[in-house]
Amino acid sequence: MNNAIRIILDEHRSISAVLSGLKSLAQMAKDARLRPDFKVFRAMIYYIDAFPERMHHPKEDEHLFARLLLRDPASKPLIDDLQGEHRKGAKLVRDLEQTLLEFEQTWPKGIEGFAAAIDAYARFHWQHMSREEVDLLPRAQKALTAEDWEAIATAFAGNQDPIADLREKDFTALFQRIVALAPAPIGLGDRWQKTA
Numbered sequence: 001m002n003n004a005i006r007i008i009l010d011e012h013r014s015i016s017a018v019l020s021g022l023k024s025l026a027q028m029a030k031d032a033r034l035r036p037d038f039k040v041f042r043a044m045i046y047y048i049d050a051f052p053e054r055m056h057h058p059k060e061d062e063h064l065f066a067r068l069l070l071r072d073p074a075s076k077p078l079i080d081d082l083q084g085e086h087r088k089g090a091k092l093v094r095d096l097e098q099t100l101l102e103f104e105q106t107w108p109k110g111i112e113g114f115a116a117a118i119d120a121y122a123r124f125h126w127q128h129m130s131r132e133e134v135d136l137l138p139r140a141q142k143a144l145t146a147e148d149w150e151a152i153a154t155a156f157a158g159n160q161d162p163i164a165d166l167r168e169k170d171f172t173a174l175f176q177r178i179v180a181l182a183p184a185p186i187g188l189g190d191r192w193q194k195t196a
């Protein structure tokens with residue numbers, strides 16, 4: 001496995017970890033006696049907006065997909081579909097933000113809409129990543145050159161520009177903050193308190 005693929009799969013695993021955590025926390029929040037810590041939901045949704053949506057998908061579009069299209073033009077329908085999914089993801093994140101706001105304003109109501117938005121985003125994103133891993137990456141492995149992979153790895157590692165590199169480090173810090181905030185057993189944070 002080359003370095004670029006390793007980075008992409010690692011990013012998929014980090015995104016999956018946050019999605020699993022988010023789904024588990026939404027289940028926990030269905031118990032209306034527990035007051036949720038909304039900070040952890042805000043941090044997770046910020047992560048999803050900032051990392052997969054604004055960083056990971058655009059890098060796939062600009063580097064991996066663009067190079068695959070050049071080397072293997074027959075992959076265009078697959079790339080078109082995956083790019084359509086990137087646009088759909090951006091819309092589903094807006095739904096997540098909107099339903100979290102409603103949940104926070106109307107707690108203990110609003111959990112059903114928020115949990116449904118989380119399920120929709122998680123399901124969508126897991127399917128999307130699996131298509132990339134099962135359909136796109138094997139095609140790319142056949143078609144791309146060593147030089148292509150090097151350029152993709154550089155872009156994904158954020159080495160091309162120092163600001164992107166800084167942002168990559170911020171995501172590690174943000175991920176650690178999510179783990180610290182999420183209540184046990186999902187993360188390392190305090191359990192949510194029962195209201196009277």
Ligand SMILES: [Fe+2]
Pocket residue numbers: 056057060082086128132
């Ligand atoms: Fe993607």
Ligand SMILES: [Fe+2]
Pocket residue numbers: 012056060129132
């Ligand atoms: Fe991806």
